Amino acid sequence: MKAKLNILVASVIIIATVTSCKKELPTYGINNEHVNLNSIDKNSLKKQTEFISQAYADLFGKPINSNALEETKVCFNAFSDKEMIEDMIIRDMLRSAKYSIPERIEIESNVDSFTVSVYKRFYHRSPNELELWNIRNIIQTDTSVGPEMIYYAVMTSDEYKFY
Amino acid sequence: MKRRNFVKNIGLASVGSLVLPYILPSGRLFAATGARVANHVVFCLFAGGVRNIEAIQKAEGNLMPNMFPGSEPISSDIIAGIETLPPPVLSTPLLNESTLFKEFRYSQGPPGHFQGHTTAITGHYVTETISFNQPTQYPSIFEYYRKHNSPSQTPLNSWWISNGIGENENLSFSQDGEYGAAYGANFFSPNWVLPYYNFSPIDLCKTYTPNQISKIGGIRNFLNNSFNHKPDPAHQSVKNSVLERDQIQNFVTQLINKQKQGLLSDPWNVGSTMNGDMYNVFFAEKVIQEFNPELLVVNMTDVDICHDNFTGYCNNLRKADYAVGHLWQTIQNTPGMANDTVLIVAPEHGRNLNGNSITDTYGRHGIDHGDETAKEIFCLMAGPAGKIAQNQIISSVKGQSIDIVPTIAKILGFYEDIPSGYLKGIPLNQAFL
Numbered sequence: 006m007k008a009k010l011n012i013l014v015a016s017v018i019i020i021a022t023v024t025s026c027k028k029e030l031p032t033y034g035i036n037n038e039h040v041n042l043n044s045i046d047k048n049s050l051k052k053q054t055e056f057i058s059q060a061y062a063d064l065f066g067k068p069i070n071s072n073a074l075e076e077t078k079v080c081f082n083a084f085s086d087k088e089m090i091e092d093m094i095i096r097d098m099l100r101s102a103k104y105s106i107p108e109r110i111e112i113e114s115n116v117d118s119f120t121v122s123v124y125k126r127f128y129h130r131s132p133n134e135l136e137l138w139n140i141r142n143i144i145q146t147d148t149s150v151g152p153e154m155i156y157y158a159v160m161t162s163d164e165y166k167f168y
Numbered sequence: 169m170k171r172r173n174f175v176k177n178i179g180l181a182s183v184g185s186l187v188l189p190y191i192l193p194s195g196r197l198f199a200a201t202g203a204r205v206a207n208h209v210v211f212c213l214f215a216g217g218v219r220n221i222e223a224i225q226k227a228e229g230n231l232m233p234n235m236f237p238g239s240e241p242i243s244s245d246i247i248a249g250i251e252t253l254p255p256p257v258l259s260t261p262l263l264n265e266s267t268l269f270k271e272f273r274y275s276q277g278p279p280g281h282f283q284g285h286t287t288a289i290t291g292h293y294v295t296e297t298i299s300f301n302q303p304t305q306y307p308s309i310f311e312y313y314r315k316h317n318s319p320s321q322t323p324l325n326s327w328w329i330s331n332g333i334g335e336n337e338n339l340s341f342s343q344d345g346e347y348g349a350a351y352g353a354n355f356f357s358p359n360w361v362l363p364y365y366n367f368s369p370i371d372l373c374k375t376y377t378p379n380q381i382s383k384i385g386g387i388r389n390f391l392n393n394s395f396n397h398k399p400d401p402a403h404q405s406v407k408n409s410v411l412e413r414d415q416i417q418n419f420v421t422q423l424i425n426k427q428k429q430g431l432l433s434d435p436w437n438v439g440s441t442m443n444g445d446m447y448n449v450f451f452a453e454k455v456i457q458e459f460n461p462e463l464l465v466v467n468m469t470d471v472d473i474c475h476d477n478f479t480g481y482c483n484n485l486r487k488a489d490y491a492v493g494h495l496w497q498t499i500q501n502t503p504g505m506a507n508d509t510v511l512i513v514a515p516e517h518g519r520n521l522n523g524n525s526i527t528d529t530y531g532r533h534g535i536d537h538g539d540e541t542a543k544e545i546f547c548l549m550a551g552p553a554g555k556i557a558q559n560q561i562i563s564s565v566k567g568q569s570i571d572i573v574p575t576i577a578k579i580l581g582f583y584e585d586i587p588s589g590y591l592k593g594i595p596l597n598q599a600f601l
Binding site: 047048079080082083084085086087088089092093096097099100103135136139140143147149150153154155157158159161162163164167 | 323328333334337340341352353354355356357358360361374375376379380383384385386387388390391392394395397398405406407408413416417420
C-alpha cells in the first residue's frame with residue numbers, strides 16, 4: 006500500500022515537472038486544464054504588526070498584549086535584516102511556548118493528524134496529499150525531527166508571511 | 169613570411185591583452201582602480217546639531233578635550249549643570265592625529281536631522297520634500313561600497329549603527345534600481361534592543377544545533393517550493409547569508425546575556441553619566457571588535473536637547489566628545505583595525521546664531537536649527553600618520569557635507585568606479601598625504 010502511494014506521489018511530481026516545462030507539447034485534441042496541486046490563494050504580505058500578533062496568537066492561543074506587541078515591533082525595526090530578526094522573534098516565542106508544543110512521542114502514532122493540525126493552526130488551510138506525505142516521510146524517516154522543528158520551519162516559511 | 173606573421177600575431181595578442189577587459193569573478197569589469205588609503209573607515213555623525221561656536225570656537229570653554237587641545241575653563245554660569253566625566257580617554261587630543269576642516273559646510277537644504285543624515289550618507293543634498301517612510305532616493309555610501317568595492321563585500325562588512333529607529337533605517341539602502349537592498353548595510357539600533365531602554369523582546373532565543381538547522385532548512389525549502397508567492401521586491405530587506413546571520417544572532421544573543429548579567433549597566437565606568445550616545449558608540453565598538461567591518465557609520469543625537477536646554481546641550485557635547493575618544497581608543501586597540509582606520513567626525517548640521525525664547529535652569533536660551541549659521545559645521549579626519557595629514561587645521565571655508573561620501577570611497581579605493589553623475593561632491597584630498 007505504502008509502495009503504491011509512493012509511486013503515485015512520484016508520478017504526480019514527474020507529471021508536474023514535465024508540464025511545467027515551457028516547451029510547447031502536442032495536445033492531441035485534449036483540452037488543456039490547469040491542475041492546482043494546492044489551493045493556496047494568499048497574496049497579501051502581512052504587515053509587521055500582523056506578523057507578530059498572528060505568530061503569538063497561533064503559538065500561544067491568545068492575543069499578544071499591546072505592550073509586548075509594541076516592544077516586539079520596536080525590536081523588529083532595530084535591524085535591517087528582517088528575516089534575521091523575524092527568526093529571532095520566532096525562536097524566542099518557541100522557547101517561551103515549549104510547554105504548548107507536543108513532544109515527538111505524542112505525534113508518532115498519528116503523524117497525519119499532527120500535520121493537519123499544524124497546517125490549520127499556522128496556514129489556516131488543510132495540507133494537500135503531497136504535503137501530508139512529505140511531512141510524514143520526514144518525521145518517520147528521521148527520528149531527530151520533532152514537532153518544534155516543524156513549527157519553526159512553518160513559522161519562518163514564505164507562506165507564513167502572507168495571508 | 170612566416171616570421172612576419174608570427175611577429176604580427178604576437179603583436180596583436182599583446183595589444184589584445186592590454187585592451188580586452190578582464191572580467192572578475194565578482195562580475196565587475198575591472199578591479200577597483202584606486203589604491204586604498206586605509207582598509208577601514210568609521211564615520212561618526214557627531215551629536216545631533218552642533219554649532220562651531222561651542223565646538224571649535226570654544227565659546228563656553230573647551231567642551232571637547234578628547235578631540236581638541238586647550239584648557240579653556242567651562243563658563244562659570246553653566247558649570248553646575250555639567251556632569252563630571254573621567255579625564256580624557258586619549259593621552260593627546262585626536263587633532264594631533266587628524267586634519268580638521270574648521271569651516272566645513274552643510275551648504276544646501278533645510279538643516280533638519282534626517283535631511284542632514286541623508287546628505288552625509290548619500291552625498292546628495294535634500295532640497296525637495298523627503299519621505300521618512302521609504303528608502304532614500306539616492307544610493308547610500310553602503311551601497312556604493314558593496315557594489316563597487318573589489319572584491320565585493322557582504323553586509324557583515326558594512327554597518328549602520330543608529331541611535332534611532334524609523335527613518336534612519338531607510339538610509340541603509342536606496343530605491344535606486346542599480347543599487348538597493350542587495351547592497352545595503354546591516355542597520356542595527358542597539359539602544360532599542362538592549363539596556364538603555366531596559367527591555368528586550370528577544371530574550372533568550374531557542375537554539376538549535378547546526379544539524380538541526382540544516383534539517384529545518386530542508387523542511388522550509390519544501391514548504392517554500394509549495395507556495396507560489398514571494399515577497400514583493402519593494403518589501404525586500406538586507407539579507408545576510410545563513411552563516412553570517414548566525415554570527416550576528418550569536419553576537420546579539422551574547423550582548424543580551426551580558427545585559428541580563430548586569431555587565432552592560434556601566435561599561436565605561438562613568439556611572440550615571442552614560443547616556444544614549446555613549447551607549448550607541450559602545451555598541452558600535454562591540455561591532456568593531458567582533459566583525460572588524462571595513463565601513464561603519466555611527467551617529468549621536470543627544471545634544472538635540474539644545475532646543476530647550478542649552479546647558480544640557482553643552483553637557484552632552486562633552487559626553488559626545490568622550491565617546492569619540494573612547495571610539496578611537498577602541499579602534500587603536502582592535503587587531504585588524506589599529507593603524508589601518510580612518511575616522512571621520514562631522515555633525516549633520518549646526519545651529520542658529522541666535523537663541524529662541526526658551527530658557528533653561530541657568531538662564532540660557534535654547535537654540536534651534538534653521539538659519540545660515542546652522543550650515544556651519546566642522547569635519548575632523550583622523551588616521552594613520554603617513555596617510556592622513558596630522559595636526560593640520562584648514563581654516564578657510566573648504567569642504568561640504570556631500571564630500572564625505574566621495575572621501576570614504578576614495579579611502580576605500582572605489583571612488584573611480586562609481587558611475588559618473590551619481591556623486592556631486594569631491595574627495596577631501598587636502599587631508600591625504
